[in-house]
Amino acid sequence: MPDLAYEQLRDKEQMSGLFIIxxxxxxxxxxxxxxxxxxxxxxxxxxxxxxxxPL
Incomplete structure (x- = not known):
């Protein structure tokens, strides 16, 4: 999931937040x-x- 999220951010696509535990x-x-x-x-x-x- 993080890789896909970073790809979306890189490509300036809209994305909801992602919490990785x-x-x-x-x-x-x-x-x-x-x-x-x-x-x-x-x-x-x-x-x-x-x-x-954790934070």
Whole structure:
């Protein structure tokens, strides 16, 4: 997914944000990180963004 997201950004195509979660991250931590993002930001802030978690 990240490669495709970067291709879309490079080609100036519209893209919703993409959150990439480390597969070694505990599920509870991933949920907590996503909840922080949902509660402390607006959906529009993530357009065209690739964000790796943990923060």
């Amino acid at each position: 480390n597969d070694r991250m505990p599920v509870r931590q991933a949920i907590d990180e996503l909840l922080v993002l949902v509660n402390c930001s607006e959906q529009s802030e993530w357009k065209g963004v690739v964000l790796y978690l």
